Amino acid sequence: xxxxxxxxxxxxxxxxxxxxxxxxxxxxxxxxxxxxxxxxxxxxxxxxxxxxxxxxxxxxxxxxxxxxxxxxxxxxxxxxxxxxxxxxxxxxxxxxxxxxxxxxxxxxxxxxxxxxxxxxxxxxxxxxxxxxxxxxxxxxxxxxxxxxxxxxxxxxxxxxxxx
Numbered sequence: 001x002x003x004x005x006x007x008x009x010x011x012x013x014x015x016x017x018x019x020x021x022x023x024x025x026x027x028x029x030x031x032x033x034x035x036x037x038x039x040x041x042x043x044x045x046x047x048x049x050x051x052x053x054x055x056x057x058x059x060x061x062x063x064x065x066x067x068x069x070x071x072x073x074x075x076x077x078x079x080x081x082x083x084x085x086x087x088x089x090x091x092x093x094x095x096x097x098x099x100x101x102x103x104x105x106x107x108x109x110x111x112x113x114x115x116x117x118x119x120x121x122x123x124x125x126x127x128x129x130x131x132x133x134x135x136x137x138x139x140x141x142x143x144x145x146x147x148x149x150x151x152x153x154x155x156x157x158x159x160x161x162x163x
Contacts (some may be wrong), residue, residue, distance in 0.1 A: 009084025010036070039139065049132040057087075057135045060103040060116045065127045067097055071124030075101065078122065082115050098126070106135060 012020065015129035020035065047056040057131060064071050079086045087104040094100050103119070106114045120128030 021097075044138050045134045048134045048136075049109045051114075052108060054109045055135040056109040056112050056132045058105035058108070058112040058116060058133075059131045060119060060128065062101045062103070062106055062125050062128045063094065064101070064122075065097050065101055066099050066124075068124030072099070073121060074122050075119060078115070078119055079103065085111060085115050105130075105142070116120060 022033070024032060024035040027035065027038070029038060048145070049056045057129060062075070066072055085105050085107045087106050089104075090102045092100040092102075105115060112132065113130065116128070116130040119125070121132075
């Protein structure tokens with residue numbers, strides 16, 4: 001059962017209200033309440049994933065030149081050393097030189113960020129970006145500490161090619 005909605009007032013006006021309404025329309029929220037809820041959820045999730053021990057999911061995108069000596073092998077070896085963090089990997093050929101790899105990562109946010117930094121810093125990687133999301137509903141962060149994820153429970157796919 002969902003918690004009942006509670007009404008509260010927020011007084012804003014002028015430029016801030018104009019910008020907020022523009023944000024609401026751009027992001028297609030049907031009303032101001034939905035837009036406020038979305039912004040609040042976003043801020044609360046951001047707060048959780050900035051804490052090193054908050055359970056997080058990460059989407060890491062890497063673009064690299066596969067001609068750089070053994071870059072694909074180094075990326076694969078790093079992922080193999082962290083099988084408890086790597087959920088799945090997808091590899092796409094962008095052109096004759098460059099590849100895109102998308103890696104889903106899971107675990108305490110600090111460890112996910114550290115692994116992502118190691119992968120992004122691998123010689124031959126041109127660009128890399130990590131986007132983090134909380135792996136738990138927001139309400140759980142208030143009620144109990146994060147429990148270690150059980151990868152077998154989620155049935156992860158580990159797909160990659162050994163060159």
